[in-house]
Amino acid sequence: MTAPSIMAAPVSPAEAPAEPRRQTVRRRLALLALAAVVLVLAYQFAFVGDADAGYVMGLRLRQLGALVVVGAATGFATVLFQTIANSRILTPGVMGFDALFVFVQTIFVAVFGSAIVVDVDVRTRFLIDLVVMSAFGTVLFRWIFRRSSRDLFVLVLIGIVLGSLFTSLSLLSSRLLSPDDFLTLQDLTFASFNTVDRHLLVLTAVITVAAISAGIPLLRRLDVVALGRDSAVTLGVDYHRVVTATLLVVTVLVAVSTALVGPLTFVGLIVANLARRVLPTYRHSVLVTGAALWGIAFTVGGQFLVARVLDFSTTLTVCVNLVGGVYYVWLLLREATS
Amino acid sequence: MIRVEQIAKRYGDVTVLDDLDLAIPNGRLTAIIGANGAGKSTLLSIMSRLLPADSGRVFVDDLDLSRTRSALVATRLAVLRQDTTMTARLTVRELVSFGRFPHSRGHLTPDDHRIVSDALGFFELEELEHRYLDQLSGGQRQRAFVAMVLAQDAPYVLLDEPLNNLDMRHAARMMRHLRALVDERGKTVVLVIHDINFAAAHADHIVALKQGVVVAAGPPAHVMTETRLQDIYDFPIAVHTIDGVPYAIYYR
Amino acid sequence: MSVGGGRQPIADRVVDPIGARSRGPATDRDDDRCDPEAARRRTARRRLVVAAVVLAVGSFLSLFVGVISVAPWSILDQDSDAYRALVISRIPRLLALLLAGSSLAVAGVIMQQVMRNRFVSPSTAGTTESAVLGIVLATLWFGGSSLTVRMLFAIATALVGTFVFVHLLRRVRLADIIVVPLLGLMFGAVITAVTVFIAYRYDLLQLIEIWTTGSFSRVLQGRYEPLYLVLLGAVVAYVFADRFTVVGMGERFATNLGVNHARILNLGIGIAAVNTAIVVVVVGAVPFLGLIVPNVVALWAGDNLRRTLPITALAGAAFVLACDVVGRVIRHPYEIPVGTVAGVIGGVVFIVLILRARTDRIG
Numbered sequence: 001m002t003a004p005s006i007m008a009a010p011v012s013p014a015e016a017p018a019e020p021r022r023q024t025v026r027r028r029l030a031l032l033a034l035a036a037v038v039l040v041l042a043y044q045f046a047f048v049g050d051a052d053a054g055y056v057m058g059l060r061l062r063q064l065g066a067l068v069v070v071g072a073a074t075g076f077a078t079v080l081f082q083t084i085a086n087s088r089i090l091t092p093g094v095m096g097f098d099a100l101f102v103f104v105q106t107i108f109v110a111v112f113g114s115a116i117v118v119d120v121d122v123r124t125r126f127l128i129d130l131v132v133m134s135a136f137g138t139v140l141f142r143w144i145f146r147r148s149s150r151d152l153f154v155l156v157l158i159g160i161v162l163g164s165l166f167t168s169l170s171l172l173s174s175r176l177l178s179p180d181d182f183l184t185l186q187d188l189t190f191a192s193f194n195t196v197d198r199h200l201l202v203l204t205a206v207i208t209v210a211a212i213s214a215g216i217p218l219l220r221r222l223d224v225v226a227l228g229r230d231s232a233v234t235l236g237v238d239y240h241r242v243v244t245a246t247l248l249v250v251t252v253l254v255a256v257s258t259a260l261v262g263p264l265t266f267v268g269l270i271v272a273n274l275a276r277r278v279l280p281t282y283r284h285s286v287l288v289t290g291a292a293l294w295g296i297a298f299t300v301g302g303q304f305l306v307a308r309v310l311d312f313s314t315t316l317t318v319c320v321n322l323v324g325g326v327y328y329v330w331l332l333l334r335e336a337t338s
Numbered sequence: 339m340i341r342v343e344q345i346a347k348r349y350g351d352v353t354v355l356d357d358l359d360l361a362i363p364n365g366r367l368t369a370i371i372g373a374n375g376a377g378k379s380t381l382l383s384i385m386s387r388l389l390p391a392d393s394g395r396v397f398v399d400d401l402d403l404s405r406t407r408s409a410l411v412a413t414r415l416a417v418l419r420q421d422t423t424m425t426a427r428l429t430v431r432e433l434v435s436f437g438r439f440p441h442s443r444g445h446l447t448p449d450d451h452r453i454v455s456d457a458l459g460f461f462e463l464e465e466l467e468h469r470y471l472d473q474l475s476g477g478q479r480q481r482a483f484v485a486m487v488l489a490q491d492a493p494y495v496l497l498d499e500p501l502n503n504l505d506m507r508h509a510a511r512m513m514r515h516l517r518a519l520v521d522e523r524g525k526t527v528v529l530v531i532h533d534i535n536f537a538a539a540h541a542d543h544i545v546a547l548k549q550g551v552v553v554a555a556g557p558p559a560h561v562m563t564e565t566r567l568q569d570i571y572d573f574p575i576a577v578h579t580i581d582g583v584p585y586a587i588y589y590r
Numbered sequence: 591m592s593v594g595g596g597r598q599p600i601a602d603r604v605v606d607p608i609g610a611r612s613r614g615p616a617t618d619r620d621d622d623r624c625d626p627e628a629a630r631r632r633t634a635r636r637r638l639v640v641a642a643v644v645l646a647v648g649s650f651l652s653l654f655v656g657v658i659s660v661a662p663w664s665i666l667d668q669d670s671d672a673y674r675a676l677v678i679s680r681i682p683r684l685l686a687l688l689l690a691g692s693s694l695a696v697a698g699v700i701m702q703q704v705m706r707n708r709f710v711s712p713s714t715a716g717t718t719e720s721a722v723l724g725i726v727l728a729t730l731w732f733g734g735s736s737l738t739v740r741m742l743f744a745i746a747t748a749l750v751g752t753f754v755f756v757h758l759l760r761r762v763r764l765a766d767i768i769v770v771p772l773l774g775l776m777f778g779a780v781i782t783a784v785t786v787f788i789a790y791r792y793d794l795l796q797l798i799e800i801w802t803t804g805s806f807s808r809v810l811q812g813r814y815e816p817l818y819l820v821l822l823g824a825v826v827a828y829v830f831a832d833r834f835t836v837v838g839m840g841e842r843f844a845t846n847l848g849v850n851h852a853r854i855l856n857l858g859i860g861i862a863a864v865n866t867a868i869v870v871v872v873v874g875a876v877p878f879l880g881l882i883v884p885n886v887v888a889l890w891a892g893d894n895l896r897r898t899l900p901i902t903a904l905a906g907a908a909f910v911l912a913c914d915v916v917g918r919v920i921r922h923p924y925e926i927p928v929g930t931v932a933g934v935i936g937g938v939v940f941i942v943l944i945l946r947a948r949t950d951r952i953g
Contacts, residue, residue: 154768154944154945157768157775157944158941158945160772160775160776161775161937161940162937162941164877164878164933165933165934165937165938165941167933168877168929168930168933168934168937171803171930172926172930172931172934175921175924175926175930176921220443220444221444223426223436223444224436224439224444226426227436230388230417230419231436233387233388233408234386234388234412234416234417234418235436235437235439235440236407236408236409236410236411236412236413236439236440237408237409237439238407238408238409280427282428282432315790318783318786318787318790319787321779321783321786322780322784322786322787325779325780325783326780328776329773329780333761333773
């Protein structure tokens, strides 16, 4: 499509030269969606071989379900988080959520004993995990933001240290458990999308959709928040409330995906930055869609790679953390040098 | 009318604003002057509800700022602070369009577009409307931000040191624009400014702060006298009237 | 810019290293009023002696904590289990604890001094993680359990990793001291990602778990002696303490005083990296020790390295000893690794330190 010429039929001056950029954004978004769909289809249908097709399809569908949910949730959450934290180098994923998850599980088993835990339905347990993690995460972020809202690095640093702290606490607590309890704990904390329980997957999908729906009304106000706290307040946005609501949504999304498949620490970071790079707009409605699509492409594509190309010599999380880690250091250096 | 009643602000044991009372006249350009640390920026921040006061109240047209919803205040009062750093990558037009947020909540109507175009025109930014902010010079950027404030279409406009980082030409031009806001659009403009000669040349009303209280208030002719200025700034300042405007000369 | 922002600047205290000493032995309390510097040094020396005594007593007592009951009188009989436990396990363990704790703390304080940042340490500069990578590589290529091979590899990788980090930092204009530990932790995480990647491929994941959680339960007579090598680094560090302090004042200052900035910086980092690698190979990683102990010591004793080095070493040893005893006592007869206990305490203290650093800035 050619750019509208000056002599063309009257177009409101607001729309004219902005058109090419809007076109670009729309086109790229469409391409992203296409790529995501292709990857999903490839994952589902490629390389079936002589195995029992029904079984394989079912298995892959469940895996895809987990991957898509996690990828979308992570992308969405990270974009939101980066806006309120006012930084491209932060991601909720690095703040020790996975360590928190393990710790919560450990405390659970330690306090209630493995017998009670096993009796409780996996979905109820999942929900309890989720509530505890979300509450804790929100309180933590809120507390740190309040103390040093201009010090993003402090937030990340504390997050990382907390992650390490939680890991040590978990190890400590797990050593205090009886051997039975310890085994139960091992089962509980072994999160992998390979072995996702079907009911759990549905529950996760529902929660993710709910959280994203709760986040959508915030998007326009987040456009304003991106201008900075003062500008946002001046323009009549209830800054405090928007930040708290966003943090809650982010925490739930990260908690859900961590509980489902374990720590995908850097995925959110990569896809959020890729979305901003590829889609030159300030509109969060576009950015979160882009990030979610990138997220799906990454998780599905990444797992496809791990399974078909690398032949399971590594896992998705290991691979992604490696790539993401290097990217993260690069980003950090760039931000620190400016 | 903006009424400031008994506003106090303390940081630790340092009192920045000391039970300050002030009334800002409508439809005029008011300049707030004073030495560094006198409390000018703090006062403006409190007047624009960006900072909470420790005690006292601010009324904008009988609306108590501390009790009124921010969104409503945003339709009465527009503020520009010194710190304009942000991460979003915006074009001039997009930035100015944000000024309509209190009214349209993000969904721009044709009316909004018209107002935005008008604001761009007022500050002579039409040719730059699709450039990104980081591609502009300091002066152009500053005009863009003030245009956003204009697009917000609020009767009260507060600005904190709008001339910072502007060279002489652009500073003079900005002051003329601000003057036009009052004369042509009937706005009430309040500026915090450290260059008192610009205040003398363009303001209708000058308020002088010293150690957290108002020590002088009135038209330039009233405030810009040698005794008063010495009182405000604690060092001798000569005043020479040129073309009817009292200018402070303190360069030697 | 001194390492401990908010405390007395280093220049004030270090400027006269020869002069004060040449004034002759300070004797009476009368002299205190005329010579506060000598008084201060006497107090410091007194404190050091007290600390050393406390540590000695604590160490002695710790020998009797453990699974096999060892009573003070039974050690006289050379054939008893108790005696064997003491000689083969307890005493080596104690010595290993003291050596490891003190050397990690010293490594931390040296790094903080020369890098002019109080949050730098072997745990926040990729040193520990690089050492673990070395161990994995050694196991991969040379298999088996040769301590020497592992140590050589660990030393090599620790040196490379740390120097890469240090020189990465030189290119970064630091706006904020907090950026450095953040970068260091991320750098460490990236190295760990590489290590995990390799380990996963060759099924060596358990190795990583073992070496990243420092534990002294493996220490037995005949298996820990290489740890003594850290003493070499400690001696060099003490000899060069003043020069490290000068480097800590900045490149220009150092050059002005005739100190070769680059060489001393590299020496300091090198000692820290080597000592850390040795400890990791013999015992495993003890997280945050090199970070929190020097910081806490500095709160009381200031930044003069020559003065604080011995105290830091003692404090490091005491900390590890305490963690070890706690780990052995909490769930007697099971043992919780020192690394875990230190991780918990260290993590909490680190967070407190970070928050204090922030509030010092604000307001």
